[in-house]
Each structure stands twice: as C-alpha cells, then as structure tokens.
Amino acid sequence: MRRVATNNAFGVLLVLFLALFPMFSSDFRLELMGKFIVFIIFAIAMDLVWGYAGLLSLGHAVFFGLGGYMLAISYSLQNGVPSFMTRFDITEIPTLMKPLQSIPAALLIGLILPSILAGIIGFFIFKSKVSGVYFSLITLALAKLFEMLVVNLQMYTGGFNGLMGLPRFPIFGEPMSLTAYYYMVLIITVLVYLFARWLTNSHFGKILKSIRENESRISFFSYNASNYKIFIFIISGFLSGLAGMLYVPINGFFSPLDVGLNMSTMVILWLAIGGRGTLMGAAVGTLIINWMSNLLSEQYPELWQLFIGVIIVMVVLFFPDGIYGTLKNRFGTYFDSLLNRKIDENMEMEMEKRDYANNLS
Amino acid sequence: MAMKILETTDLSVDFNGFKAISELNFSLNQGEVRVILGPNGAGKTTLMDLITGKTKPTAGKIKLSGTDITGLEPYEISKLGVGRKFQGPNIFDNMTVFENLEVALQGYHPVFKALFFKKKKEITDRIYDILTKINLERKALNYAVNLSHGEKQWLEMGMLLAQDPQLIILDEPTTGMTADETYKTGELIETLFKGRSVLVIEHDMAFVRQIARMVTVLHQGKFLAEGTLEEIENNSTVQEVYLKEESHA
Numbered sequence: 001m002r003r004v005a006t007n008n009a010f011g012v013l014l015v016l017f018l019a020l021f022p023m024f025s026s027d028f029r030l031e032l033m034g035k036f037i038v039f040i041i042f043a044i045a046m047d048l049v050w051g052y053a054g055l056l057s058l059g060h061a062v063f064f065g066l067g068g069y070m071l072a073i074s075y076s077l078q079n080g081v082p083s084f085m086t087r088f089d090i091t092e093i094p095t096l097m098k099p100l101q102s103i104p105a106a107l108l109i110g111l112i113l114p115s116i117l118a119g120i121i122g123f124f125i126f127k128s129k130v131s132g133v134y135f136s137l138i139t140l141a142l143a144k145l146f147e148m149l150v151v152n153l154q155m156y157t158g159g160f161n162g163l164m165g166l167p168r169f170p171i172f173g174e175p176m177s178l179t180a181y182y183y184m185v186l187i188i189t190v191l192v193y194l195f196a197r198w199l200t201n202s203h204f205g206k207i208l209k210s211i212r213e214n215e216s217r218i219s220f221f222s223y224n225a226s227n228y229k230i231f232i233f234i235i236s237g238f239l240s241g242l243a244g245m246l247y248v249p250i251n252g253f254f255s256p257l258d259v260g261l262n263m264s265t266m267v268i269l270w271l272a273i274g275g276r277g278t279l280m281g282a283a284v285g286t287l288i289i290n291w292m293s294n295l296l297s298e299q300y301p302e303l304w305q306l307f308i309g310v311i312i313v314m315v316v317l318f319f320p321d322g323i324y325g326t327l328k329n330r331f332g333t334y335f336d337s338l339l340n341r342k343i344d345e346n347m348e349m350e351m352e353k354r355d356y357a358n359n360l361s
Numbered sequence: 362m363a364m365k366i367l368e369t370t371d372l373s374v375d376f377n378g379f380k381a382i383s384e385l386n387f388s389l390n391q392g393e394v395r396v397i398l399g400p401n402g403a404g405k406t407t408l409m410d411l412i413t414g415k416t417k418p419t420a421g422k423i424k425l426s427g428t429d430i431t432g433l434e435p436y437e438i439s440k441l442g443v444g445r446k447f448q449g450p451n452i453f454d455n456m457t458v459f460e461n462l463e464v465a466l467q468g469y470h471p472v473f474k475a476l477f478f479k480k481k482k483e484i485t486d487r488i489y490d491i492l493t494k495i496n497l498e499r500k501a502l503n504y505a506v507n508l509s510h511g512e513k514q515w516l517e518m519g520m521l522l523a524q525d526p527q528l529i530i531l532d533e534p535t536t537g538m539t540a541d542e543t544y545k546t547g548e549l550i551e552t553l554f555k556g557r558s559v560l561v562i563e564h565d566m567a568f569v570r571q572i573a574r575m576v577t578v579l580h581q582g583k584f585l586a587e588g589t590l591e592e593i594e595n596n597s598t599v600q601e602v603y604l605k606e607e608s609h610a
Contacts, residue, residue: 199476202475202476202477202478203463203464203469203475203476203478203480204472204475204476204478206456206460206463206464207464207475209453209455209456209460210453210456210460210464213453213454213455213456214451214452214453214454216415216435217447217451217452217453218453218464219434219435219436219439220413220435220436220439220444220445221436221439221464221465221467221470221520221524222436222439222440222467222470222524223436223464223470224434224436224470225436227471227472228472228475231472
C-alpha cells in the first residue's frame with residue numbers, strides 16, 4: 001500500500017516531466033533523453049533479476065546486444081549486401097541471415113532470440129544449482145565470450161567497428177520523426193514498468209523476493225526455486241532484447257561495446273545508484289547517471305570521469321540503498337506509521353465485534 | 362494399530378566415512394507428538410535433514426504415509442505435507458511479517474499459478490487469524506528483520522500454520538525464549554497443531570514434560586531407547602550416555 005502510494009506520486013510526476021520534455025528541449029537533448037529512456041527498460045530488466053531475485057548477472061548486456069544486433073543487421077541488409085560483407089567477398093546474403101531482411105521479422109527475432117538464450121543459460125545454471133558468486137562469474141564469462149564472438153565474426157557483424165550509419169527510425173517502413181519515436185519509446189517504457197510492477201507485486205514476485213532473502217528456506221514451502229529463477233531470467237532476457245532493439249534506431253550505431261562487459265557493468269551501476277529492488281530506482285539511477293555523465297563531459301572534458309567516480313563512491317558509501325531507495329525509506333516510515341495505525345484500528349474493531357458476539361451467545 | 366505417518370527403515374547417512382545416522386528404524390504414528398532426545402552429535406538434526414530432503418541418505422528408506430520419499434528434493438517433500446521449523450529463526454528478513462506468512466501458504470507453487478494468484482478475502486482473513494494466534498497482528502507490516510528473537514521464532518511457527526502440513530518437524534523451537542514464552546510455545550503445539558503429527562528436538566526438560574507422551578533417544582546416530590518420559594529417565598543406558606556426556610563437558 002505504502003509503496004504504491006509513494007511510487008505513484010513519484011512515477012506520475014516523472015512520466016509527466018518526460019512527456020513534456022520535447023516541448024522545451026533541443027533535438028540533441030531529446031535524442032539523448034530518448035536513449036536514456038530506452039536504458040530504463042534495460043535497467044528494469046536487470047532489476048527483476050538482481051533487485052528482486054538476488055541474481056547479480058554480470059553479463060546482462062548479452063541479451064541487450066543480441067536484440068540490438070538483430071535489428072542493426074536487419075537495417076544494414078536493407079540495401080543489399082552491406083560493405084562490411086563485400087569486403088570479405090561475400091556477394092550474397094548468408095542463408096541464416098535471410099530472415100533478417102524483413103524488419104518486422106527482425107523485430108520478432110530480436111525479442112525471441114534473447115528470451116531463448118536466457119532460457120537455455122538459466123536452465124543449465126539454475127538446474128545445476130549454481131548460485132551466488134559462481135553465477136556472477138559464469139555470466140561475466142558469457143559477456144566476454146559474446147563480445148569476442150561479435151568482434152571475431154567481422155564479416156557478419158561489422159566486427160570491432162560496429163554497424164554504422166544506420167537509418168533513423170524506419171520501424172514501420174516509413175521513417176518516423178524523432179519526437180514520434182521518443183513518445184513511442186516512452187509509452188513502451190511505461191508499459192514495461194507497469195508490467196514489471198504487476199509481476200513483482202504478484203505472489204510470484206513475493207516468491208522471487210523470498211528466493212533473494214533465503215533461497216534454501218523457500219524450498220521447504222513446496223517452491224521449486226530453480227523454475228522461478230529460470231522464468232524471471234527469460235522475462236529479463238526478453239525485456240533486455242527489447243531495450244537493445246529500441247536503442248539501435250535512436251543511436252544510429254551499434255558496436256561490441258554495447259554487448260559486453262562495458263554495458264553489463266553500466267546497468268549494474270545505474271541500479272546501484274538508483275536503488276535496486278524498487279523498479280522506480282532503476283529509472284532514477286539511469287537518468288541521473290547518464291545526464292550527469294553527459295553534462296559533466298561537456299563542461300569538463302578531461303575531468304568528468306573523476307567527478308562521476310567520486311559521486312558514485314559517495315552514493316554507495318552513504319546511501320547503500322541508492323537514491324530512490326533512501327528517499328523511499330525516509331518517507332516510507334511516515335506512511336508506514338499511518339498505515340499501521342489503521343491496521344491497529346481494524347484489528348481492535350474486529351476484536352470488539354468478536355467480544356460482542358461472544359457476550360451474546 | 363494406528364496409521365504410521367513416518368517410517369524409516371535401515372536409514373543410514375555417511376559424511377565422508379562418518380556415520381551420522383546408521384541403520385535407524387524409526388516410526389511415528391498419525392497425530393502423535395514425539396520428542397527426540399540425545400547428546401550432541403547424536404544425529405538429531407541430521408535425521409530432520411534426511412526426512413525433509415535437505416540431506417540424501419546413503420542407504421535405507423523413508424516413507425511418508427506409505428509413500429516412498431527417499432531422495433526427493435525438499436520442495437517435493439514439503440508438497441506432500443511436511444513442514445519444518447529450523448534451529449534458530451530461519452525467515453525472510455527483508456520482507457514484512459505479512460509477506461512471510463503469505464509465501465508460506467500451500468498450493469500456489471507452480472510458476473503460472475503464482476503469477477495469476479489473486480489474494481482473496483479468505484486468504485487475508487486467514488493470515489490475520491494466524492497473526493492473532495502468534496501475537497504479531499500489530500507488526501504485520503514491519504520487516505521481519507526488526508522482530509525480537511522470540512517474535513521471529515513465533516513468526517516461523519505462524520509460517521508453519523500457514524503452510525498447514527500434516528507432519529511438523531520442530532528443531533529446538535524454544536531456543537532463546539523466556540520460560541514464559543517456552544510455555545506458550547508448548548501450549549501452541551498442543552492446541553494449534555492438534556491432530557497433526559509433530560516431531561520435536563528439544564533440550565528443555567520442562568518443555569519436553571509439557572508436550573511429550575513418547576520420547577525417542579538417539580546416540581551416535583543409532584537408536585538407543587524409546588518410551589514414556591519416566592521410562593526414559595529411569596533407563597540405565599540412557600543415564601550412562603548422558604552422564605558420560607556430562608563428564609566430557
């Protein structure tokens with residue numbers, strides 16, 4: 001109840017601000033904001049896995065990258081065999097890549113493939129009861145592996161240079177305007193947020209939290225924890241793939257940096273700063289860190305990383321629950337006391353009713 | 362002959378050569394409250410681990426109401442109606458008291474059932490009913506980590522009530538409780554768990570006297586004696602084992 005109250009007030013204000021943003025910002029800033037909103041989807045996907053189920057995946061960008069590459073390659077194939085392929089004397093589009101010639105098919109593949117990969121990885125990791133730091137290490141290795149794979153398959157992926165000069169927003173054939181794309185991304189993000197909130201508030205979400213809190217205990221209440229972990233991993237892989245795909249047209253560029261360790265650690269950072277296990281913290285952390293990085297790098301091109309580093313260390317040291325998490329805890333106690341008082345009153349009324357009934361009989 | 366809810370035949374477990382339980386034949390009747398006694402290292406907790414599936418036996422069989430449950434996973438065994446309270450509170454710290462009881466409810470364990478589970482009024486009522494029984498109704502929305510030690514123990518008992526199992530296994534349920542709380546726990550076992558089969562490990566003799574009709578004594582992983590509490594107290598082998606144990610201590 002309390003969480004719903006604070007989340008709603010804050011969330012509505014945030015969405016209102018983001019919806020009005022195009023009216024007072026330049027195209028350049030709008031593009032950045034659009035990118036950051038896409039990152040929010042990715043951060044929410046990570047929050048489901050790390051914040052709720054307690055699984056610190058160090059390689060989540062694999063799913064983000066897989067989704068992104070499907071769309072990026074599809075864009076590159078639109079005008080026949082792309083130059084990064086002809087350089088290796090490939091004159092025909094390889095059979096495996098033929099489905100990607102159609103953009104709608106690529107959109108579908110970009111959602112399904114990361115989900116399947118997440119399912120396979122999840123199945124092997126969680127069924128064999130790998131957990132804790134070993135889980136993190138395996139995912140770390142996967143991120144590195146995937147990054148190397150993309151770099152080494154240069155003739156199909158553009159290699160280290162990535163895929164450049166991608167067209168802007170031709171999602172439904174005709175190119176969209178920046179503002180229209182911005183609003184589309186915003187709506188999708190709000191829907192993803194609502195879905196994630198429904199998921200985490202459901203009984204399923206509570207079981208996820210109890211897996212995070214005490215995995216061995218929940219299995220003594222008939223719950224098969226590995227099934228729950230595989231399922232949330234698939235959902236998270238799906239949402240990460242979605243984020244990766246939405247990122248491609250607004251960035252116009254996709255490279256191995258977006259699929260490997262770099263991106264994987266960035267998303268962990270956003271969550272840690274915003275506050276994990278709150279969903280809204282994912283949005284807050286993503287927006288704050290990304291805007292700060294951009295604005296500081298414009299002002300202090302040499303020193304900005306130092307500033308960011310100091311700020312991150314400060315937040316982690318003094319607000320271990322993250323920015324949103326700390327705010328929620330502060331204001332939360334106020335709502336808590338209100339609500340608890342109400343429950344007390346309810347209980348007392350209940351007791352009085354029982355006493356009354358007992359006296360009658 | 363009463364129905365046997367639990368039966369072990371030649372149950373053994375071997376931890377790298379150390380026989381924690383060896384060839385144990387043990388049985389518990391439907392609706393019986395049984396206390397397991399034994400000095401340190403007698404294999405009491407190991408026996409609980411074996412019954413609930415936390416540890417897999419190296420030999421022998423465990424039957425629950427006639428069904429073979431040997432080697433099943435904990436989640437499968439608890440589905441068949443076995444609930445366990447661990448030694449020391451074992452709860453979900455950063456979740457509210459209410460949520461702790463909610464996740465203990467039986468019957469919503471498949472993933473898709475949990476996703477589309479609607480919290481009906483009966484369920485909320487049932488949880489509030491349990492909260493009243495364990496005296497935590499005023500702390501329903503507090504995080505479990507902020508409860509006192511005794512309250513955490515009670516919460517775990519409440520979680521067992523929510524789980525509603527046929528066989529209840531309590532591993533030293535009164536550790537860290539005051540004499541008064543211990544007595545109340547005994548009452549709780551006698552009233553709330555009435556009709557269910559209960560297996561208790563306990564050292565507090567006043568508590569044992571309060572709840573137990575029958576007592577089983579283990580020693581070094583083996584069956585030592587079984588009988589009423591007076592019989593056990595007057596049993597010479599039991600006395601010998603405990604005296605030896607005390608001279609060590």
